[in-house]
Amino acid sequence: NAGVMQNPRHLVRRRGQEARLRCSPMKGHSHVYWYRQLPEEGLKFMVYLQKENIIDESGMPKERFSAEFPKEGPSILRIQQVVRGDSAAYFCASSPPSQQAAGSNIQYFGAGTRLSVL
């Protein structure tokens, strides 16, 4: 009964490189969410995806950031041409579709990927 799996746990990139963060949701969960936590801050919503669909990307920076959740495989958060300000912990969460319909939205989080940009 694996939980939400994120990899890598730590990622070091130089300015201008690309960062790819992966997230496999819990079994039976088709809803995936990405959050970013800057130092000394709370988690901030970035994007909500279902299989092959971006539902809400209102929390994503307009440039350099993209996310996908293909039919097969993990969800990917991609950051192009990283800058030092992208250094943060990126958390993925998932939930089953029935939960939202029931009026609650308990999301189950992975351990996060800590991105460091040199």
Add this chain to the structure above:
Amino acid sequence: DQQVKQNSPSLSVQEGRISILNCDYTNSMFDYFLWYKKYPAEGPTFLISISSIKDKNEDGRFTVFLNKSAKHLSLHIVPSQPGDSAVYFCAASVNSGGSNYKLTFGKGTLLTVNP
């Protein structure tokens, strides 16, 4: 614009005593509230939640109280145990209008329970 505020960055409590963690919110549209616990190097773990139709929800040692008129909620842990030492995040969402998936988090409160 911090819509969910946890004004105490840290709290220290003796084992066996009550821990009370507070959370205030400004958005009156919030109608579902959650508490998450986070250990270092791990992701947040769901603890307990409450809908705005209730003013109290209890689960074992954990009780959440909601005061809608004051836009305030609190998490009570009794009795506190050393294993409860973690960062506690308050989160809120708007269940109506189709955007209930978007959780807004506070900055967290570091709870330390001393043996």
